[in-house]
Amino acid sequence: MPSKSLLIAFMLCISGIVFSQTEQYTIQLKNGNTVKGTLVEKIPGETITIKTAENEELKLTYEEIQKITTTEALEKAANVDHDSIQPYRYKRRGFINHTEASFILGVGSVAGTTQKNEDRGFGIRTVNGFQFSETMALGIGLGIERYIDAILIPVTVDIRATLRKGKTSPTININAGYAPNVKGFKEGGGFTINPSFGIKTYISRKTAFIFNVGYKIQQDQYTYYAGGNFINKQKGSAIFKFINFSMGFAF
Template sequence: MHRILLLLCLLLVTTGVCAQKGYQDVIYLKNGSVVRGMVVEQVPGVSIKIETPDRSVFVFAMADVERITKETIERGAVANAGVSRGYQGLVAVGYGIGVKQYGLDRAKVDVVNGYRSGPHLMAGLGYGLRAYTGDTAATLLVPLFVQVRFHFLDRKITPYLAVQGGTAFDANDGFQTMGPLFGGELGVSIRSGKRTMLHFGPGFELQSLRTYREGDYASRYRPVERQVNSGAVDINVGLAF
């Protein structure tokens, strides 16, 4: 009777422990990345397919895999998927030096709220601030834009390409529409955590601006307004989270 009670107690304890823990497959890649989830397909010596907790599916060549293990996880705990999808924010600052005839120097601040669809692609809506120096009617602009970022490699250090387009508003004139804004950036991204990345790179920005020139006899000597494209080569530093 005592042995039966002891056996029942052991079964209850074991069941409780097993109920609190589960197992997950863990793939360690040679580039340093770690992907956790469930292996759904494996072709010996060729490739392996894994589904992460957020239902992302990744396929890796076996030549890129260092080792595959099975590890315990606590039920209810958030599994570290290695690469994931979902919301991603970005804050960036930069400074541009004007180029060509109407180029103006500018200080830049951008904030982007986006969606990351995996280790390579992120797209989002952004807003920012541009402080211009030079002979122009607008010295402070607030741009609204769409930005797309592409990381070429799923590694800790990877080159990236970012493009954006939108319009800017004149903070000096009741936030009247100033004109279209376009920009591009090519740089290097360094993964500093599961979801955090540091960005650094040069870029180019083109902003349509209103300027004024002195009037002549035809305009009765009143200032004449015109739109010009102001370009700048810039350096940018950002943090994605």
């Protein structure tokens, strides 16, 4: 009899493990989204990890969750609309690319001179990096910017913060680095920094349209000869300021 009882207990344990791995969970989040998948890990009162039909593991905190329903409970509920249950809508984590075009308009005067900044230009840049969560991404950017008398190749570190979760959100972005000038003075170009504010709206689950307005600061280093001769060679630097309008897509 004892051995039979142990066998029954063992079989019940195995069936429970198998059932927990195949049972479907439907989780309603406080932001209005719904997640559906199988249970991977559950830490009561802290987190629950679900694997979706797309084989993506989502780790959710109980603070994000409004309601948890299992397959058994759904089958018993007569008023459940199964067609309304969908995977999590938007990209949460993984490698990401931002590609955008920009119009750059000079403002103010050129720091270090009395010259008014009437420069303007167009640019295109791409950023490859990693999205750590739905609200934070970090990457490396490479671009080309064509001004009236210069062509710059900015290489930057790019940080992007999305202020809220969901389809549409305001964003805060900053990119900073170095932009050599490949046209004009040999020493042209210099450091660059461009903080910006914008908006991001998803047009599909993993693709978003982005629009930003930034305040770009660009250094331009140059060489000149003082005293009207070619002996007294000097180096100088000027700071240009721009309003930068950009739009593109995040993938």
